Amino acid sequence: MKLITDIWWVFIRYLRSIMRSPFIILMTVVQPVLWMFLFGQVFSSMAELPGFGGNSYMDFLGPGIVMMSTMMAGAYAGMGIISDYRDGVLDRFLISPIHRSSLLLGGLLQDALTMTLQALIMIGVAMLLGTQFSGGLSGILLLILIAVVLGLVMGALSMSVGLIVRQEKSLTAAVGFTQLPLLFLSGLFMPLDLVPGWIETAAAFNPLNWAVEAGREVVGTQTDGGLAFQYGSYLLVMFIISCLLVLGAFRVYQRSL
Template identity: 50%
Template structure:
């Protein structure tokens, strides 16, 4: 069997594990849902600040929360790898003919499926709160794809960290340490023209910001395809490099067992 077939079976394995514990999807959505409801109410008057380029904060916030949900889902992708390591499953796979790349792609594809479900739920909740996705289905599709790409990128980084630390508490501590800065050093919740220059400068190199900018632009009435394609290209490169890093980390892991 080739790599694609092996990756398919590994994806099915991880999907079955997710279906056995559907509450995991719900747990990943708790924080984005709370932030969607709280922020849309608390900061509804922020649109009156000079320079704010939207007539509704929920319209501005909704794409950011979608990206937040996929980012958070991807960040914990390494938990399944650590569980497989701790239970000896990963070592048993290494003694089988399974393609090594499938052990990386399997959990990432499963995470992508989970991200699509979560992003769809967040979009529906945003509609309920009055969000208007003027870009239509095409814009929503692009928003979800951007979310999945940033989620896969951080998911691959999570796998790399998991293979390094091999401890669930250590991975959770790392995710907790980086998640808030990564989200707030972006345009997810506030336009960059309204934040200090140092935040603006950092956000330029933040993949979460790339996803937020591309996704938000895609749901506008008049889409600037230059912005969408540029940031989408950045996200694609980020995802590929992260997967390559995860592959290298896996090879290093093999040498230590």
């Protein structure tokens, strides 16, 4: 019971913080919207290529951009940890009787709420730009769930890095270094059947690609539930691993006090 109470208060604390800075949410939405518009226009004729396997490039791109938006939001989750470290709040938390896991779970719960909002915004924008979510409401709900799990994976990993580097510039550099490879070593912008073999091999180990492929399956006209479940399972395993990593990072940091 105490764990649930601790999670709730950590969640409220982070939620109040993000409500005081809605600009953060705005910026993590604006960039994916620009990418969706620009790539949707530049590569609109790609759907005519043999082997593309779809009628509309926006139908292909839309679910991927939803995943991109939550991934980018999660990638900066470690900024909150660094801010708490700089202000001395983190040290006070760790010497208090609060459950250590509540610091992780409360923060991730707040991230899940804001990521759900971002995913809804991105789905609305995608619809305005012509994306057809043929899977209906159930498909859209599954798409949001997959997007949020991906964002939470990135959020937990970002917290781990934040506890290690403890500087905003270092975390920003790490995010910038990993973001483009994750984006372009995936099937987000182009079917993997049309890319070099080494990119397809790299995409098989890319969490973003797992989410993109699973998301397209759940909102597509012909849904492959087995493939969606497979990639979704990969994401869940990655989420568990990333949570264990951040809890380990908390322990290492605490021993350094």
